[in-house]
Amino acid sequence: MAIDLHTHSTASDGALAPAALVAHAAQHGVTTLALTDHDTVAGLADAREAAAVHDIDFINGIELSVTWQRRTLHIVGLGFSADHPALTAGIAGLQAERERRAQQMGQRLARTGVADAYARARRLAGNGQITRSHFARLVVADGVACHTADAFKRILKPGRPGYASAMWATLDEAIGWIHAARGYAVLAHPFGYRFTGAWRRRALAAFAQAGGDAIEICTGVTSIEQEQRAAREASDYGLASSVGSDFHAVEQFWLTPGKLRPLPTGAPPRVLKPDQTR
Ligand code: AMP
Ligand code: MN
Numbered sequence: 001m002a003i004d005l006h007t008h009s010t011a012s013d014g015a016l017a018p019a020a021l022v023a024h025a026a027q028h029g030v031t032t033l034a035l036t037d038h039d040t041v042a043g044l045a046d047a048r049e050a051a052a053v054h055d056i057d058f059i060n061g062i063e064l065s066v067t068w069q070r071r072t073l074h075i076v077g078l079g080f081s082a083d084h085p086a087l088t089a090g091i092a093g094l095q096a097e098r099e100r101r102a103q104q105m106g107q108r109l110a111r112t113g114v115a116d117a118y119a120r121a122r123r124l125a126g127n128g129q130i131t132r133s134h135f136a137r138l139v140v141a142d143g144v145a146c147h148t149a150d151a152f153k154r155i156l157k158p159g160r161p162g163y164a165s166a167m168w169a170t171l172d173e174a175i176g177w178i179h180a181a182r183g184y185a186v187l188a189h190p191f192g193y194r195f196t197g198a199w200r201r202r203a204l205a206a207f208a209q210a211g212g213d214a215i216e217i218c219t220g221v222t223s224i225e226q227e228q229r230a231a232r233e234a235s236d237y238g239l240a241s242s243v244g245s246d247f248h249a250v251e252q253f254w255l256t257p258g259k260l261r262p263l264p265t266g267a268p269p270r271v272l273k274p275d276q277t278r
């Protein structure tokens, strides 16, 4: 049984269309899948339809952008009903902020030698959400960086010339929208924020305090030590456990949907039951 509760499609910064992502996951033996695109539920209907064909248990998902203590956190929502008005309105606000920030990043990137970046990123994203991943492709295509990691490191991360900050949702808002829509709120990739241990624990405490349900323990890039530490911290803060690869593209050859270690406790993630709702 392979479970993957964190993946991306062309509805945000994934390379595969929702149905193709589901087919790819099926090919790798995934039996329970959530599609969790950045600040959008636009891919869920197609993914759910494809999942039925492949006999995959499909769970509605989203990865909400949150600003907390002037830092960005990612909150994965799982198992919610996708048409709840509070969630719909929240997502609309985040999407407007994405467009505003993308235009600002376009202006900044012009000064680093990437011309017309907003319009080009908009075209790359199609009907989906624009993310820094789209800008990274342009930075590389224009020869301003030699690969994606280099583009983020020198141009697109906070403090670099192509970055523009955004005022995302608050932690309370993001968790509130997910709960209103009867879903579970999961703190994504707790080791993915370049936080010190102290800041990671502060974020966990704030997330638990705000009513968060679970944290991701096993991801596509976590070490055994990190997974054991995250499992201990989940228990310290009274949080359940989730697992997800954060798969975006086949080019990320080190990530395969569903190819994750089991939880250190051996228990199944509490959030994984198909179509589970609050
Ligand atoms: P955004 O939400 O628009 O700020 O974009 C965030 C996305 O950029 C993340 O979800 C990742 O997919 C991608 N990203 C961030 N940092 C890196 C990095 N160092 N290398 C590759 N992708 C990254
Ligand atoms: Mn992403």
Ligand code: MN
Residues within 6 Å of the ligand: 063, 074, 188, 189
């Ligand atoms: Mn993320």
Ligand code: MN
Residues within 6 Å of the ligand: 006, 007, 008, 063, 246
């Ligand atoms: Mn993600």
